[in-house]
Amino acid sequence: MMMLDELTYSALTDVILACLQAFAAGLMMRPDIEKKSAAWFWAITMTLIALTFLLGAIDHGFFEVAGHWLHEPLKIATRACAAVTSFFICVSAAVQFLGPRARKLVIGISGIVNAAVIVAVFVSDNFFIVMGSYSAAMILLLVLSMMGLRKATGSVAMISGVIITFVASALPIVGFELFDGFGIYGTYHVVLMPAVICFYLGGMKLNRQVAVS
Incomplete structure (x- = not known):
């Protein structure tokens, strides 16, 4: 019996993850979600996450292994998409949890930082720049979601x-593998697949109407 190698497992699971994320993003595109609401921005975020996974799956599964010239452009596109995703994570969190002034400040800072990250991915091969931006956005979402539990604006799912x-x-980082x-x-x-479900359920708890400032 022929066993699959690690790169094949990685490509296959990446494609499955991208499909799951795209399906969840599609479920978020609901007619009762008002444009520019927190849930609307989160639906965009979910779509961008799916696109990032998809670009990564195509690159790792086809072009990187073959040493194709498209590997480099796809790598840059994947990282740039991750930076745009980081921005929309911050926007979603700001619109859901913050008042007008704090919201504008967070969105402004996030926009500047992630614009710089996008420029950086074109001139540098340092993936940690992208990871830093994405991690910061996730930490912001985590902190605000935890604070929002008391006001019922946050959710355990998110x-x-x-x-x-x-x-x-x-x-x-620790080198753990399932088998x-x-x-x-x-x-x-x-391991990331359950997070997709949680993000969908958490997104359904977000405000579907634009908050009156």
Whole structure:
């Protein structure tokens, strides 16, 4: 019996993760969600996450392994998409939890930071710049969601999604894999799948109408 190698497991699980994320993003596109509401921005965020996963799956599964010239452009596109996603995570959190002044400040700072990150991915191969921006956005969402529990504006599902994301991100660093030969990145993709469900459920708890300032 022929066993799959780690790169194949990684590509397959990445595609499955991208499909799951895209399905969840589609479910968020509901007619009762008002434009520019927190839930509306989160639906965009979910779509961008799906696109990031998809670009990564295409790159790792087809172009990187073959040493194709499209590997570099796709790598840059994936990282730039992750930076845009970070911005929309901050926007979603700000619109849901913050008042007008604090909201504008967070969105403004996030816009500047992630614009700089996008420029950086074109001139540098340092992935940690992208990870730093994404992690900061997730921490903001986590903190505001936890604070919002008292006011019933936060949700356990959203908090769980962020925690699972951080746990999954730590697994490749410690070298954990589900079973021998599965690979650390295949493991990362599988562990991240429950976070997609949590983010969808958390998104359904967000405000669907634009808050009156």
